[in-house]
Amino acid sequence: MNACTMKNKKQAKNSVKKLSILIPAYNESKTIIGILEKIIRVDLPESIKKEIIIIDDCSTDHTDEKVAQVMKSHSEMYIKYIRLKENRGKGYAVRTGITNATGEIIIVQDADLEYDPNDYSILLQPILSGKYKIVYGSRLLNRNNKYSYHSFYWGGRLISLITSLLFSCKITDEPTCYKMFDASVLKSIPLTYDRFGFCPEITAKARRCGYAIKEVPINYYPRSKQEGKKIKWCDGVEAICILFKFRFHNKWQPMQYRNMRKANTAYQSRPVTNRRRLLKNVSFLILATLLVFYAFSKQPGYHWVYFNLLRGNMETIKKYPKLTFEQKMQMKLGTSYEYLLYLKQATPENAVILYPDSKDFHEKGSPFTQNIDNKIYATRFLYPRKLILESERKTGKYKNEITHVAIVNGKGTEKLPYPVDTKFQHGVLPLKPQTK
CATH class of the missing domain: 1.20.5 (Single alpha-helices involved in coiled-coils or other helix-helix interfaces)
Known part of the structure; x- marks a missing residue:
């Protein structure tokens, strides 16, 4: 009996896997605490543990202090902080993280709040099933993500199209940050590019080795250049050049990868070199x-x-060539701007605000909610705060994450602990800490 118990415990221990989360960061002091708190709170399958590795690419702000603050308050979590001596770029930071990762599965996570760690579970499923070694999170497969007004959207679509054509596969979102790998596969592929060239390089080399890439839908909350987005148009040109380089550079592929195709089910049966x-x-x-x-x-x-x-709208650009970010948002949000400005000033940057469904209040004609259905611009204006609608909360996706409740027309949302003796018609209230 004791021998069987010990054997079962040993098997259970061997089945436990570790997810290494690589976070390259450069001057992300405004968002690093928020993303780390999200990663710590996210629930993973019982057999998966978390290993968080932050690679500071020689930041010049207070990113290191913010990370130290989180590490002190969550001493029970395995969090490793690595500071590079000089700024080398995202690709170099990711390579540094790969060499320090000890998990069987590795994922790349940006330090901003554009990508939601709650999507880890859906990314893990294909790898845990044993059918795939590489999984990409596609922003395009989730139709709720509407960010085509950003210029980088079309660059990403072009890069994805070129990738699909060159490597005989269907990739809808090649530049996505969420790339999850079996650690043995990722560590076996040599990487050389320092900046954003990491993404097309790993995609091209993985396909040259014959690995199939599985895509799953993820959530996406884009930010603008004013909010800290660092990618440039020249990075897109470099990505296309890298894809062509490794597609036609036949001397790159080692012989060992060709022999591995026959024995591994994670490889596609048809080689990508079909001329x-x-x-x-x-x-x-x-x-x-x-x-x-x-x-x-x-x-x-x-x-x-x-x-x-x-x-965007060319006529607006010609008519208002020197508009500030706040002025542009005021034009887009219309009568909702005043109320959203109040939400922004009354809440901390890491706030998650629950807002009642807009349709109900449209019928009542509230002057504060006539254009609130433009959730894309509302979320962008409140960034890095997050605006959650009542319909999204009911799905259970943002359980235990909501910190504030918005009150509109004297009514908020049910079954959440906010003060009931509120006398104002429009406002925002924090949830009670003990019942959060």
């Missing part, structure tokens, strides 16, 4: 590029479409 298919894809890409060039250079009527897609 006929590749020729067809490249021909299609060249033809599509020529057609687009012709449309924009010979047909003046198409120019306004181009500017609308990549630059």
